[in-house]
Amino acid sequence: MNMREKKKLVMVGNGMAGVRTIEHVLKLAPDTYEITIFGAEPYPNYNRIMLSSVLAGGADMQEIVINDWDWYTENHIHLHTGDAVTVIDTTNRYVMSESGVRAPYDALILATGSNPFMLPLPGANKEGVIGFRDIHDCNLMMEASKKYSKAAVIGGGLLGLEAARGLLHLGMDVSVIHINSYLMERQLDEPAAKLLQKELEAQGMKFLMQKQTSGIVGGRRAEGLQFADGTELSADLIVMAVGIKPNIELAKSSGIEVGRGIIVNDYLETSIPEIYAVGECAEHRGIAYGLVAPLYEQGNVLAKRLAGLDAPGYEGSVTSTKLKVSGVDVFSAGYFNESPQTRSLRIQDDIEGTYKKIVLQDDRLVGAVLFGDISDGAELFSKIKSGECVAGKEKELLLGYPAGQPAGGNSQSARLEAMANDEIICGCNGVTKGTIVDAVRNGCSSVGEIKSCTKASGSCGGCKPLVAGLLELYGDGPSGEPVKEGICGCTTLSRDEIVESIKTMGLKSVKEVIHVLDWNQPEGCSKCRPSLNYYLGMIWPTEYRDEKESRFANERYHANIQKDGTFSVVPRIYGGVTSPADLKRIAEVAEKYEVPMVKFTGGQRIDLLGVKKDDLPKVWEELDMPSGHAYGKTLRTVKTCVGSTFCRFGTQDSISMGIRLEKAFERLNTPGKVKLAVSGCPRNCAEATIKDLGVVAIDGGWEIYVGGNGGVKVRAADLLCTVKSEDEVMEWTAAYLQYYREQASWNERTAQWLERVGLDTIKAALSDAEERQALAERIKETLSHTTDPWKEIIENKELRKNFESLQGVQV
């Protein structure tokens, strides 16, 4: 179709509801309109809901853009940003902008949104008093947080709390002033609101409830608030978040009928022909909506109208709200406050911090409030909207599973499966279960892909668990040819294929493996890099230089990283036997470096917890003990019982056997961590039968057990063999460990490995004395190239520098 034949569609406003409408128009009637959009803000269409995340530093501007500049270009839309429309000539059908752009229209959409309602308080025009609506407001808040410390937010509703949470993130001291006795009274009932307040208080937010602000004090800039009860509060930044009002000035001055908003009928038509209004600026059947879901519903109806499709009109929306501020999940929908006509069921769990209430009227669900766990929100909301009879199912709705049946099981997936296809999963974007399932069946294989192709979870993100649940439920792998699973997403090659290639092609570095074997990620990932580093070291013990950059933090810093970023230090204590001198030194170092916790480990050693990274080399130096390797895939401890030295039951010297083993195999790199133990008699006080390799003394010999585990999955070790001498224990242990090193996958503990290959395979491999000795020789070769990592770092400035913070110079 030729451009001149196209009708001219002009839109005033460049926000979420309006642009969504345009997107639909483009889909439904691609060549019908020549489109022009005016936006007062200097940005493309962005996700206003995410502004609080921008404020909190959780997202940047780029991330919240829904339609980038290219989108406008690709769709041939004439876009005028930073240019508000000031005049609508409804007779001659054109609009005129601030900068003088004149745009004639055949159809005009008003999508002017709303403005924050600014309380007309004395002093409200002072600097530092702002609303919370757009990027500009966000920037003002971020700037203020750098210079000032105290913020006050007037309004404890959805918007106010999000603003307050953002300001808290920015490091400000935040007080929320609310006129009601509890928060978010438009979305929550009192018990839920109290839980919310408690949670936010725990995060550092302060509340002044039932306070009415009477004025703002200060000079040019606001310095505080005055309340009707005569009290005051000092604040350098005051955010008014008491509500929004539809932006109707332009419509009003153009003679379009307005009430609270621009009045529209079920087809979003205003009082003047060919002029439509959509979004927060529109008033439909007396309601101006402020939440995104109803606005998108309006957009869909309007788009169909503009596309000339015969479709039902808009009949209003039942709304649901999700509040997502860090750590707090709140959901509410419908009529959630009790009245004489309603009955309600509620459940409150102060241990889990959850609350759930459903409100029923004439056997129909009419409202719900959820706090803490909002996973039932979508289902409840759909029941509210459908208005179906829920008689007899009330308890199920409340408890989430049929009354009388035990909880648990896979209730979410069962519910997702039972859900109707037209049920909405993503409330923000109106995406149904059916749409998501189609996307999964058409090849979307991650939440991210589903988001980019359906928009589900693209706005507030609250439905992400449901989307992930659907993906799991319906994404049972592609049909037809099974995809070969590699060791990680970077390759389709298996462990054995990689090890074989390294050997036959003589690959000598991680980089080389990645290049030659054609990884799809140029530098691999955190899964394959450490495994390649291990395989290379195992195959080329003499030549390969261990790559610390391909090791996890623990193995790179030779200490265990703790959740607060500090480290723990465990020196080697062979066989769990220490001395007064060593203990004194450990105590002195712990005192000197103010180590917050000194604890005995389960492996008969001492753990110094909470050491700062900068202090690590100094701590090691002063301890003057070898590393206990408590952090790596390597030999950890050799736990021993007292044995025949002191114990009246002991049949052998388990301590010296343990120490001999530990001295022989310390520093050994292995696929997974390796724990040993030696017990002096079958009473087995060293718990040797839940170790990777355990030795139990019997009268006249030793039993060697393998493949035990006392951790994630308890597994009793299997008896490998019984031998007579300590030397034989050493030889069998060496052979077993080397066989494990050569055969197992990286990150595979001995217990898993043994279960996979079978005890008989291992027994067969080790049964031949010559083979055993060859394995023992190879492990000896490997061990001969190891050194104590702590000592190495202490002595090497190049390595040591990585533990120190940088000192900058301002220029």
Added chain:
Amino acid sequence: MITKIMVANVQDIDEQGSRTFSVGDKEIAIFRLSDGSIRAIENHCPHKGGRLSEGMVCGSAVHCPLHDWKIDLNSGKVQEPDHGSVIVYETEVEAASGAIYITL
């Protein structure tokens, strides 16, 4: 207020390694990628606050040492399906001296 700080020399940071630098109570992680270029981000994983400087660098991304969230060092964005972002600071390297500057 824009502050420019000389934090280090490229040689102070190992390839695919990181060093940290503090301004007030904010910690910044400075990375040197394998192509020699420098990146600087807020040293705080949006998930549980892990110190990203201790993470493994793969290409232009770092994996958080605590729970393996992957963060793009160019955009500061967390890779899907996880969600969030960290602040990215502008860096500059003086070619002749190798001095690294970051702008706050």
